[in-house]
Amino acid sequence: MSWSVLEALLSRPEDVKRMLRARGYSTDLVEEFLRVDREWKELKKRVEELRHEHNLITRSIRQVKSEEERRALVEKARSIISELESLEVKLKELENLRNMILRRFPNLIREEVYQICPEDAEEVPLRYWGRPKVYREDLEKFLTEIRRSGHDVEYDVIDWKPIGHADMLENVLKLGDTEKAGEVAGSRFFYIFDDIVWLDLALALYALDYLSQKGFRIVIPPYMLKHEYMTSVIDFEALKDAIYKIEGEDLYLIGTSEHPLACYLAKRELLEQDLPILFAGFSPCFRREASAGSRDLKGIFRVHQFHKVEQFVFCLPEESDRWQDFLINNAEELWRGLEIPYRVVLVCPKEMGRTAAKQYDLEAWMPAQATFREMVSCSNCTDWQSYRLHIRVVRKGMKREYVHTLNSTAIATTRAITAILENHQEPDGVVKIPKVLRKYLEVLPGAPKDYIVPKNVKR
């Protein structure tokens, strides 16, 4: 049973270097690992020889009859132990170092990603859906971007300038307040009210309802994880600026339910017939956004806390590509249901998450910004997480392998709301609610049904 990255390091280190270069990292780590690994193996051999010798002596002691012979053997055993002492300390150090280095490696990248992505590209659009509404003055910008992608997209030109989601929320509908939230909690927090709250909940229900019918077990997981588990599901060193820590406790707030969902089977041994296992997690997500700078400071697009329904799959290694298609397809169906024009892009090595071997993003068209923005991220993490979490499957012939894990956003509610506010607004500021949400709102007398209407507009 071997981890793909370890196997590659030992048998084809050039592949690992290629991956590191493609992601924009130094390749020094490979040499460093190989050096330490060699040293570790040599010392391990030496130590085990000594231990063997010691075991032979120890086992023979009870059969020895003469006290003198006995004393000589014990003396010999003692001397081996004193020799072992310092070597074992050194071995432990080397082993820890080796593991530490090993855990710094990002995932290997699927061959087709190299094939599809041009050098230095951030992403490659694969397909478009829907008819983007493009404001007259943004048309050139829109067409340039579409043409560059080599796709043909139908669109509608509109004569009125759409209002950005932040202004819609706070000034037109007056159903959000990030200013007061900023005062009491800091920037990137929000208060949202009434119809937007119902919309938030309806979006989550819509996604959970859909996924539960697709074979997913729906789950509310812990919202915090211990250090040991957090470092197994993410590249902690690279992401620690993004994670909130609970003061005085060994606990971290989750950035997504992907994290606790992956941990659910930690240290478990599964049978082939147990797989696949499909989870749809629903949880708040907490993100420090420390490296975001001043990007997206307005509104609720990029915030420290939001709700998300997440798809998660544990599967057999040879089936993970198929499951990734399934996940992105689910996300697309959900977003088509919301009637929001989008495109699916293949994320290129430079921009991929370190845990992912292959990653798709679904980007929604945002009419007021005249650009596509990320709404969904769908990753095949292959054995990167399962190696760290020790999640294995027993195959035919009793061979053990690490399972593959995949994750994909279904709907992150606040982002979906921004997309709805921009795409479904009408010139008078009324926002049309997607029909698929109706059945989740219908049962609630206080909830809006077809439209969210600004107070000063009559309908």
Added chain:
RNA sequence: GCCGGGGUGGCCGAGCCAGGCCCAAGGCGCGGGACUUGAGAUCCCGUCCCCGUACAGGGGGCGUGGGUUCAAAUCCCACCCCCGGCGCCA
């Protein structure tokens, strides 16, 4: 939080008191094979991790981390978790 009982391989479960053929009995499950037209039953072999290309071989593993000893699943210490009872709080 206090008192009592307990944590053994994917699961169940012996061993622990009296440390040494325990690198862990037995069972279930799972894999391979024999038998069978097939299934079942039965029988045999295999089924924790690491090093070793492989065969051989070796090392480590009994909640976690230390300690005692030539030798620890077994003895000692600390911590974690589970079950039962009491207390406290929703």
